[in-house]
Amino acid sequence: MTPEHDPNPDPSSHRSGSVAVVGRPNVGKSTLVNALVGAKVSIVSSRPQTTRHRLLGIATVDGGQILLVDTPGLHREQGKFKASAMSRVMNRAARSAVDDVDAALLVVEAGRWDEEDSHAYRVLHDAGIPVLLVVNKVDRIKDKSTLLPFLAQVCDGREFAAVHPLSALKRKGLEALVADILARLPHAPPAYEEDEITDRSQRFLAGELVREQLMRQLGDELPYAATVEIERFAVDSTQKQGPLLRIGAVIWVEREGQKPIVIGKGGARLRDIGSKARQQMERLFGCKVFLETWVRVREGWSDDESALKAFGYE
Known part of the structure; x- marks a missing residue:
């Protein structure tokens, strides 16, 4: 899935940094974090808002260490979520994830872009950090010829540092994403030991x-x-x-x-x-x-x- 990692990284070439994983509910953020880490650190289900806490997934790969900040689904506080204290707590957790990170992954579902995705994009764009667009669940698109027009539509008028169509569930397309993330992280030694996969107990x-x-x-x-x-x-x-x-x-x-x-x-x-x-x-x-x-x-x-x-x- 990800390249073999060097147990004795050269600090001058090793990269390490934090990356927020953001998107509307139920686009596969936690599945992506688990796939990149190589272990189950975030729970998953088919229900939106399964993730309720901000959680750090540690992906140690060849040449670097990526600290993935998994977040609850970012949503506008309206409709059924408007009066919920739980909703406010989850939104605060998701929004605070973009503080002090080196880059962000905006995760969307292949073939679908709605106002919730636009809201998540605006939050990341306003943070002034590099945003990599991750188009997840491409394995569900039967007619792949529709994918390029969809990507063109999403990118029209929006700034992305890179675009990565992939399937987190099938672990397809992750190597290119890892390389692109590392290229945007600072040169630094690893923040965690190589066998650590999360900061949670x-x-x-x-x-x-x-x-x-x-x-x-x-x-x-x-x-x-x-x-x-x-x-x-x-x-x-x-x-x-x-x-x-x-x-x-x-x-x-x-x-x-x-x-x-x-x-x-x-x-x-x-x-x-x-x-x-x-x-x-x-x-x-x-x-x-x-x-x-x-x-x-x-x-x-x-x-x-x-x-x-x-x-x-x-």
Whole structure:
């Protein structure tokens, strides 16, 4: 996917810097970050606004290190998002991502450009940083002859440092993007060790993996009404087969009537959510995981900024 990296980079030729990954909801920003990093650091689902936090993905490649700032989908505060404290928090996280970065990737969906994309472009253009246009999901375009006219339309009257049609899901077109990003980063030593993939803790990632299963299984029923808090995260070193992570996760919903939706008949849905999240954790953390989950209610948490802060939303 990306070139092999040199474990002993020459500081005079090595490049390192931060790149904001910005775009409207559901264009594949997190999938792109995961593909570039080479590991799952951002959760993904088919639901818009799956990403709620700003997160750093660390891509160490030949000749450089790219610090990818994954962001929530940038949207105008209107319609169904207008009165939501969650929406305001996510927009602030997305907007603040362009502060002190060396470049930005504007991620759009191949064949689609709307006012939300224009809004994201204006935010990046006003920041005065190089903007690389990433046209994602080209694998979904059956008639490839429509792609060039679409690119011409998008670029008309807009300034992009480079344009990269690609498929993050299929990992196609990433090498050229990596080379173009590196060319725009300053000469600097790596900011992180080569085996580091994110600045977030395992505790945070565990909560996100549980929430990913919530979004995937209950996105139609509870798209924005649930969040996850990790109450317990401990390493048990007494096991003969190796370290065991003991994790306790609380799924918070906004109303009593939402609890049985999460729990499911006889607890089946909650068990399935926990089982799939645990499997993802074991892949990511490289050890066995014992996961317990509970469902609790906090009325109106998603529109309460103090509750959002308590749950770790920036």
